[in-house]
Each structure stands twice: as structure tokens, then as C-alpha cells.
Amino acid sequence: MDRKRLVPSSSDKILELILTALRDLVDYELAVILKLTESNTLTVQKAQGPLANERIKDFSVDLSRRRDLARIIRFDQPYLFAEQEEHEDTYEDLMDLPEGHSCLVAPLYFQDAPIGLMTLDHSVCNMFSPAIVKFIGTISRLIAVIIAQNESSQYQDTLRRDLTRERNLLLTRESPQLKNIRGDSPAWSRVIDQVKIVAESDLPVLIHGETGTGKEQVARTIHKLSPRNDKPFITLNCSALNASLAESELFGHEKGAFTSAIAQRKGRFEIADGGTLFLDEIADLPMEIQPKLLRTLQEGTFERIGGETTRSCDVRIIAASHMDLKKRVQEGLFREDLYYRLGVYPLELPPLRQRKEDIIPLTRHFAQQEARKAKIRTPDISEEALEGLLRYPWPGNVRELQNAISRGVLLAKGKEIGCHHLGLYPSALVPETDPLDSFQVAPAESRSRFPSMVAVEKRHIENALSQTAGKIYGENGAAALLGMKPTTLQSRIKKLKIKRQDFLTSDVSIVDMQR
Numbered sequence: 406m407d408r409k410r411l412v413p414s415s416s417d418k419i420l421e422l423i424l425t426a427l428r429d430l431v432d433y434e435l436a437v438i439l440k441l442t443e444s445n446t447l448t449v450q451k452a453q454g455p456l457a458n459e460r461i462k463d464f465s466v467d468l469s470r471r472r473d474l475a476r477i478i479r480f481d482q483p484y485l486f487a488e489q490e491e492h493e494d495t496y497e498d499l500m501d502l503p504e505g506h507s508c509l510v511a512p513l514y515f516q517d518a519p520i521g522l523m524t525l526d527h528s529v530c531n532m533f534s535p536a537i538v539k540f541i542g543t544i545s546r547l548i549a550v551i552i553a554q555n556e557s558s559q560y561q562d563t564l565r566r567d568l569t570r571e572r573n574l575l576l577t578r579e580s581p582q583l584k585n586i587r588g589d590s591p592a593w594s595r596v597i598d599q600v601k602i603v604a605e606s607d608l609p610v611l612i613h614g615e616t617g618t619g620k621e622q623v624a625r626t627i628h629k630l631s632p633r634n635d636k637p638f639i640t641l642n643c644s645a646l647n648a649s650l651a652e653s654e655l656f657g658h659e660k661g662a663f664t665s666a667i668a669q670r671k672g673r674f675e676i677a678d679g680g681t682l683f684l685d686e687i688a689d690l691p692m693e694i695q696p697k698l699l700r701t702l703q704e705g706t707f708e709r710i711g712g713e714t715t716r717s718c719d720v721r722i723i724a725a726s727h728m729d730l731k732k733r734v735q736e737g738l739f740r741e742d743l744y745y746r747l748g749v750y751p752l753e754l755p756p757l758r759q760r761k762e763d764i765i766p767l768t769r770h771f772a773q774q775e776a777r778k779a780k781i782r783t784p785d786i787s788e789e790a791l792e793g794l795l796r797y798p799w800p801g802n803v804r805e806l807q808n809a810i811s812r813g814v815l816l817a818k819g820k821e822i823g824c825h826h827l828g829l830y831p832s833a834l835v836p837e838t839d840p841l842d843s844f845q846v847a848p849a850e851s852r853s854r855f856p857s858m859v860a861v862e863k864r865h866i867e868n869a870l871s872q873t874a875g876k877i878y879g880e881n882g883a884a885a886l887l888g889m890k891p892t893t894l895q896s897r898i899k900k901l902k903i904k905r906q907d908f909l910t911s912d913v914s915i916v917d918m919q920r
């Protein structure tokens with residue numbers, strides 16, 4: 406199969422590419438590229454051809470014991486051992502090449518300095534003509550440049566990684582790079598620490614967390630803090646994709662691959678090349694497509710649907726799920742091998758209710774953000790509203806909080822944001838001991854049924870009355886609880902047609918009743 410490599414991601418792959426191309430021109434059975442180390446030793450970097458075996462990968466030769474090779478390197482000229490020439494067979498202990506077999510060696514030089522040696526062997530004698538020797542002399546110069554450049558880019562990668570690590574360690578909570586994953590709670594601080602650590606690597610990350618806990622923002626931040634940050638961050642939501650759509654989205658398709666494929670289309674792997682691919686709701690990825698994803702993750706190769714070219718890509722994967730992926734594996738709905746491949750670095754995002762310390766800072770952040778968008782002064786938030794926010798369980802997590810604050814900023818029109826602006830209202834249904842425990846936020850989906858101010862006020866007073874068993878006056882009365890004058894409260898009760906007697910119990914004083 407034609408193997409098209411878009412981005413050779415390692416020196417191993419580059420050398421494989423070079424030696425494969427070389428074999429189209431020179432018939433060799435073993436081609437080996439050896440690197441010259443500082444200790445004057447040649448060590449195998451790549452071996453290819455029908456005679457290449459596993460043992461050769463670990464082979465090295467000390468040049469102080471192979472004066473013939475040292476001399477060839479010093480002269481910087483390719484050398485063809487003559488059929489009758491007596492010489493030590495370099496790979497003698499590793500394979501059985503006949504006496505007088507063809508053996509050609511070419512020094513690898515870069516900027517006038519030796520960096521290694523290439524050897525070509527064939528079990529048949531006289532396989533390499535003088536023209537081939539000359540050609541190898543020229544090609545070995547190019548090979549040396551490619552190897553040196555690749556090493557230099559690897560060195561630069563290492564430098565970049567080191568710099569990234571140092572930079573990430575210096576980041577503080579106020580750093581702009583972390584602005585989308587705010588939070589100071591111990592639970593969230595642990596997440597941020599892990600984000601900083603894992604960002605510098607290429608490890609696949611599997612993020613688990615309830616809906617709206619910030620999985621995508623965490624994935625984006627990992628990418629932003631990684632050495633890949635100048636390359637694309639591409640997302641794919643795997644839910645609601647059938648197998649063929651998922652395959653096309655991931656790997657792309659050629660024109661005419663299926664009825665609706667009117668044009669060629671790149672998949673997310675191709676688009677994300679060099680960068681990060683975020684696979685959201687990975688638990689929903691159809692079973693049929695999971696082996697193909699696994700293969701791409703293992704080999705870094707894929708084919709477009711309807712295409713014959715095997716492409717290679719260099720993509721870092723971050724996957725996320727609100728479901729317990731391990732449970733999906735146990736239920737037979739997710740491949741175990743893929744689960745382990747994706748979950749090399751698992752990251753657990755705590756729900757907002759487990760990090761209440763973050764609610765107020767996040768609230769202020771979102772209020773500021775919204776006010777900036779609306780070009781108004783950031784409104785104050787009443788103490789009561791802040792308390793209400795702290796007491797709400799936030800099933801929709803940060804997204805729900807963000808929505809509530811956006812609404813609040815809009816409704817408050819620059820004035821102080823109160824409970825009613827945030828949709829916090831006392832629930833008449835849940836019996837409470839602390840009036841603030843009964844605050845609830847109108848869920849986003851019921852925004853069309855957003856309670857009117859009158860309804861909110863009525864329920865609020867009813868709740869206070871139920872807390873005080875209908876008592877209005879005095880220290881324990883509803884008026885004190887609501888911070889109102891008792892007379893004002895009475896008139897509101899009348900106006901709102903609240904049936905106070907529904908809340909009365911026998912221990913309410915006659916005096917209070919008579920009022």
C-alpha cells in the first residue's frame with residue numbers, strides 16, 4: 406500500500422522513510438545507519454531490509470577496535486570492500502552473510518564533522534557498481550543533513566518542552582493562560598497543578614466530570630500550556646454520531662466515497678496535525694469505529710474513507726466524558742484496549758458543590774465578564790444573593806452558574822444584583838429549617854417560564870411564613886426574617902392574597918393572631 410506520511414513525527418520514522426526510498430534505487434538486503442557518539446562508538450539508529458533483525462537494533466561498535474572503519478570515516482569517502490578483501494564483518498555475530506558478499510560503507514558528515522556511518526550489505530557479491538558507490542557518496546551527504554537537522558529539531562523540541570515546563574511552573578492563578586479555569590479551592594487547585602504537569606507532555610488525557618464542570622476549558626488550557634500551542638486545537642463531540650459519520654468526521658473522506666461525498670474532505674485528525682484533538686463525550690463513540698480510532702492512536706496512521714493512501718499524523722488526544730468510562734467497559738459498551746489507551750493520564754474534575762469556595766470568585770468573574778460585554782459597570786451583588794448562590798446545589802455546575810450570572814447582570818441593569826435577578830427563589834415545596842436553604846435557581850430550560858417578580862415575592866414571603874409558623878411580629882417573626890417592617894409585610898400579604906392561616910400553628914400567640 407502506498408504510504409504517504411504527512412509529518413514524520415520521529416527520527417525513527419524519518420530514517421525509515423529515507424531507507425525505504427533508497428531501496429527503490431539501490432538493491433540492498435541490509436541498510437544500517439549508525440550514529441557516532443562522543444565515546445567514539447557507532448550505535449545503530451536504524452536498520453532496514455530483509456536481513457534486518459531485532460538484535461541489530463542494540464548493536465554498537467567501538468571504533469578504537471575497528472581501525473578500518475575509523476580510517477574510512479576519517480577519509481570521508483564511501484568505501485566498497487572488494488570481494489577478496491579480508492576484513493572483519495561488522496555484523497558477523499548477528500547474521501550469517503557469506504564470504505565475499507557485497508559490503509559498502511559511507512561516512513556521514515555534517516558541516517565537516519563526522520556524525521555517523523551508513524552501511525549497505527547484500528548477500529550476493531558485486532551488487533554495488535562504481536556508479537552506485539558514487540551515488541551513495543552523494544546521497545550520504547543529504548542523509549547526514551537530514552539526520553543532523555532532525556536531531557537539531559529534536560533538540561529544539563526538548564528545549565521547548567523544558568521552557569514550557571519552567572513557564573508552567575511560574576504561572577499563577579492570575580496568569581491569563583489560566584483565566585478560563587478559575588478557582589482557588591483545594592480540589593480545583595489540584596486540578597490546575599495536574600493541568601500544568603500534563604501539559605508539557607504528549608500523553609493522552611482522559612477528563613471525567615459532571616456536565617458543565619469545565620472539561621472542555623481544561624482541555625483547551627492543557628493545549629494552550631503545551632509545546633503544541635501554536636498548532637490547532639480541534640474538537641469533535643462524539644455524541645449523536647453514527648459509525649459512518651464518526652469515521653468521516655475523524656478521518657475524512659475522498660470525493661465519491663459515498664453518495665453524499667460530493668467533495669473530498671479532511672478529517673479532524675488531519676486538521677489537528679501537530680496539535681491537539683479533543684474528543685468530547687467519548688463514551689458515545691460507536692463501537693464499530695472504536696478499533697479504527699485505536700489503530701490511529703497506536704500507529705499514528707489512518708486512511709480517509711474511500712482513500713487508498715495511508716496517512717500519518719502527529720496529534721495529541723484529550724478525551725472527555727461525563728460518564729464513568731470504566732463502567733461502560735464493564736457493560737461491554739466501550740473497548741477496554743481503547744479505554745486504557747485514552748486513559749493514560751486520567752483527570753477528575755470535581756463538581757461545583759464540592760468546591761463551594763470557588764462559587765463567589767467565579768460569580769465575580771462572570772459578572773465582570775458579562776458587564777464588560779454589555780459595556781456597563783460591573784454591578785454589585787447583594788449579600789443575600791451571594792448567600793443564596795452558596796446554598797444552591799448547582800446540578801449544572803459552572804455552566805449553570807455562568808448562565809445565572811449572565812441573566813442577573815442583564816436583569817439588574819447596572820444596579821445591585823439581588824436574589825430575584827438570579828432566579829433564586831424560595832421553594833414552597835421543600836420544608837426548610839434555614840430560609841436560605843430553600844433557594845433555588847430557575848433551571849435554564851425553564852427560562853421561558855421564568856417566575857415574575859410578583860410570584861417570586863409571594864413565594865419568598867410564604868416561605869418565611871412557613872419558617873415562622875405564620876408569626877409576623879417579634880424577633881422570631883417573618884418580618885424580622887425578611888428584614889421588613891411588620892406593617893409593610895402585612896400589607897404585602899394582603900395585596901398578594903397570601904392565606905396566612907395556612908401557616909399558623911397552635912403555639913402562635915393570640916396577640917399575633919389578632920394583628
Ligand SMILES: Nc1ncnc2c1ncn2[C@@H]1O[C@H](COP(=O)(O)OP(=O)(O)OP(=O)(O)O)[C@@H](O)[C@H]1O
Nearest residue numbers: 585586587588615616617618619620621622803804
Ligand atoms: N473554572 C472555570 N473558570 C471559568 N469558566 C469556567 C470554568 N469552568 C467552566 N467554565 C465555563 O463554564 C462553561 C462550561 O464549561 P465547559 O464547556 O468546559 O464544561 P464541560 O464540562 O465541557 O461541559 P459539557 O459536559 O456540557 O461538555 C463554559 O462557558 C466555560 O467557559
